[in-house]
Amino acid sequence: MKRKLLFILLIIWSYSGFGQAPIITAIMDGTCTGGTPKMLEIYASGTVDFSLYSVENQTNANTTWGNTTDLSPLGTVTNAFVYVYYDGSYDNFLTEFPSATTNMESSVMNLNGDDRIRLI
Secondary structure, eight states, rough: OHHHHHHHHHHHHHHHGGGOEEEEEEEOOSSSSSOOOEEEEEEEEEEGGGGGEEEEOOOOOOOEEEEEEEHHHHHHHEEEEEEEOOOOOOOHHHHHTTOOOSSSEEEOOOOOOOOOEEOO
């Protein structure tokens, strides 16, 4: 009986760790100068420590992943949206999304529509 109870508790404990995950919810090209702001929206489902994650892109016809950005500056976020954006020399992102308080700028988001992006 103790083994069954221990096994059940172990299963419940192991599932509790799967509830925290970052989820890509949007990729956007803006309509401002230069197609900016270009943005990646990520939802932190549960408490997510972004020091464990990075974003990578593949541009055009490339088959290897390149340009990587460490997401550590986003910190630990609980049940909220975070944004990784590229704005070039403009300040469009903060003008267009003033309530996006958890954000960081990165050239990894300098995409043109036929590129791929992944969260690792």
